[in-house]
Amino acid sequence: MESSTSSLPSTSSSSSLNTFRLACRQKVKRAIYKGNTTYIYGWIPVLNTIILFLEMAIVAQLVRRYDYYFDTRPILTMMVTNSVLNGIADTVAQTVTAVRRNSALSSSTSNTPEKFAIELDEKLPHYGSELIPTHSQHQLPLPFDFERLVRFASWGFLIAPFQFKWLKFLSHTFPLTSSSATVPALKRVGMDQFIFAPVGLTAFFTYMTYAEGGNTEAVKKRLSHVFVPTLKANYILWPAVQLLNFRVVPLQFQLPFASTVGIAWGTYLSLTNSGADP
Numbered sequence: 001m002e003s004s005t006s007s008l009p010s011t012s013s014s015s016s017l018n019t020f021r022l023a024c025r026q027k028v029k030r031a032i033y034k035g036n037t038t039y040i041y042g043w044i045p046v047l048n049t050i051i052l053f054l055e056m057a058i059v060a061q062l063v064r065r066y067d068y069y070f071d072t073r074p075i076l077t078m079m080v081t082n083s084v085l086n087g088i089a090d091t092v093a094q095t096v097t098a099v100r101r102n103s104a105l106s107s108s109t110s111n112t113p114e115k116f117a118i119e120l121d122e123k124l125p126h127y128g129s130e131l132i133p134t135h136s137q138h139q140l141p142l143p144f145d146f147e148r149l150v151r152f153a154s155w156g157f158l159i160a161p162f163q164f165k166w167l168k169f170l171s172h173t174f175p176l177t178s179s180s181a182t183v184p185a186l187k188r189v190g191m192d193q194f195i196f197a198p199v200g201l202t203a204f205f206t207y208m209t210y211a212e213g214g215n216t217e218a219v220k221k222r223l224s225h226v227f228v229p230t231l232k233a234n235y236i237l238w239p240a241v242q243l244l245n246f247r248v249v250p251l252q253f254q255l256p257f258a259s260t261v262g263i264a265w266g267t268y269l270s271l272t273n274s275g276a277d278p
Contacts, residue, residue, distance in 0.1 A: 043102055047144050048095040055088045070252050078255050079160040085259040086156030089266025090149050096271065098144070151211045152270055155204060160255065166196055167254050170246070185247040189239055197234050201227060208273050226272050237265060 038046045062069065062081055069077040170191060174184035205226060209219045241261050249257045 039102070043099050044095060045098050045144060048091060048098060051144070051149075052088065052091050052095070055084055055091060058084050059088070066256070074252070075161050075164060078164045079157045081256050082160035082163070082259050083153045083157035085256075085263060086266055087149055087153040089263045090152035090270045092263065093267040093270035093274070094144055094148070096267065097274075148270075148274065151208060152266070154211075155207055156259070156266075158207075159200070159203070163255055163258075166192075167251060171251050176247070181247060185243055188246040189242045192242055193235065193239055197238065198231060201230055201234065204269065205273065222273075230269070230272055233268065234265075 032047065040046060040049060059081075062077075062084065066077070066081075170188040174187045174191075176184050202223065205222050206219050209222050214222070241258065245254050245257055
């Protein structure tokens with residue numbers, strides 16, 4: 001009897017804790033839904049804006065003490081910095097998608113469901129120059145996808161050590177001197193663009209496909225759709241950026257510099273990846 005009686009408080013406590021957790025979970029879901037469905041000036045989701053401000057606050061903290069963080073833990077500093085900047089890129093990409101989604105919805109004047117669905121498909125193609133994704137036919141994505149943000153930020157975190165080691169390798173292999181700086185910098189750019197760029201893009205789309213639950217066939221399909229166009233776009237932007245980076249920027253700032261410029265590139269990659277269904 002004593003044992004049975006003593007177990008009652010713990011059972012009651014466990015029940016109260018579960019009730020509290022459920023209530024908190026419901027409040028969080030309601031807050032997320034509210035942020036996803038409330039727009040600034042009718043265009044930009046409030047949730048996207050809040051997340052972007054939080055990411056920028058983290059960047060501000062990193063910038064404020066970057067030298068200290070880099071001197072104590074250089075690899076970890078690069079990983080965190082790259083992860084946050086990748087997160088910003090994906091947040092911007094998702095915001096662009098949300099704005100275009102609202103534009104597509106608001107510009108339709110037809111009340112006919114079939115015609116409306118066809119118009120949405122035309123304005124939001126799976127593949128094409130606009131790179132605005134649809135996850136399934138006649139179904140548009142929600143304004144913000146947290147799992148997608150985590151995937152993109154985790155890629156930045158994981159690839160940073162390899163990028164940093166690659167930059168150190170280029171720096172040691174083609175050192176800049178007072179008498180010769182431009183030619184070694186051009187050699188670094190050539191090595192970077194013809195070796196690391198295609199390998200990095202292949203690894204990116206492979207990682208994203210598997211992280212989304214795809215298989216080897218899905219990887220092949222995605223690469224067949226997006227690899228060549230993305231590599232061409234890479235060659236438009238990055239040779240000039242990397243020449244400036246290798247020629248002027250100190251080694252410890254080369255990856256953050258490239259990642260900062262890469263916010264626009266990361267936005268493009270995020271739209272490209274999400275617009276190419278495996």
